[in-house]
Amino acid sequence: MKKNTWKYGGAIFAILLTFVFVWNFNNTVSKETVISVKAKSLKKDIKNETKSGTTKGMKTAFTIVSHADYTKDAASVYTMYQKAQVVLVGKFEKENKSFVDNGFIETESHMKITKVLKGTLADSEMKNGIDIVSYGGEVTLDTYLNNTTQEPEKVESNGVVHKPKQYSKQERESEKVVSIPEQQANKDKDKNSEVMVFLSRNPAPNNYFVIADAFGYRKINNKGEVFNPITNSYENVDFYSKN
Structure with missing residues (x-):
């Protein structure tokens, strides 16, 4: 029994x-x-991360092109302003690292701040800049496989079994995985370009996440006009003045 x-x-x-x-x-x-404007917790204890530039020259094992249905939310700069917890103007200095968090490849970049349009920043953040995180980037194949749930075997109706691809140790260490948001929009990380960035944030300092993927970046031209990726043109925004 x-x-x-x-x-x-x-x-x-x-x-x-x-x-x-x-x-x-x-x-x-x-x-x-799914698009989320909710702040994401940046895991400070992630060990498997790829410093910017270390995947250069590596063969691409595969590319992930993610899609999020956020076009309606991103159509208006005013809607983006309402959804964001922090809106600022600044310039990119460098990409710090890429890593895998909850199965998604993300990249942390450092920005110098020119102006805060919504929310508040600490004096040290205004002086030294902040690290912002966004979806997309490149990590080694080994990093990706160590931090994601692998697909199970698939069995067709006729009984044929499809097993997930197995990679050798050499492949895992010499190949990379590339993640690209389907809509790259105007994600311009040129150090000479001033951009308006829409962010969510967590209580911890230097923990900011770009909302709406690449649509959370809006390039600003020398006239003080803000780029609209939906209309592919620049427009005046009444909550921003270059002067």
């Missing part, structure tokens, strides 16, 4: 474990199609 109890209990546990795995996998995939 005890043996049967353990037997049935083990079977139920296996079923529940399978359900949890499948649910987690589907939930991770579904996030690719």
Whole structure:
């Protein structure tokens, strides 16, 4: 009797474990199609990260092109302003690192601040600049595989089994994974370009995340006009003045 109890209990546990795995996998995939303006916690203890430039020259194992249905929210600079917790004007100095967080490749860049249009920054942040995080970037294949849930085997109706690709140690260390938002819009990281950036933030200092992917960056021309990636033209914005 005890043996049967353990037997049935083990079977139920296996079923529940399978359900949890499948649910987690589907939930991770579904996030690719959702835009979130909620602040993301930047994990300071992430060990598997790729410093900017270390993937240069590496062969690309595969490219991830993510899509989010946020065009309506990004159509108006005023809607973006309302959704953002912090809106600032500044210039990019450098990309610090790329890493994998919750299955997504993200990149941290450093910005020097020219003007704060919404929200507040600490004096030290105004003086030294801030680190901002956005989706997209490049990491080594090894970093990516170590920080993501791998696809399970797929079985077709005819019984054919498709196993996920297996990579050698050399491939994992010499190849990279590239993540690109489908809409690159006007994500201009030229050090000479002044941009308006729309951010969410966490309570911790230097923890800012760009909302609406690449649409959270708006280049500013020498007339003080702000680029609209939907109309592909510059426009005057009444909450911003270059002077």
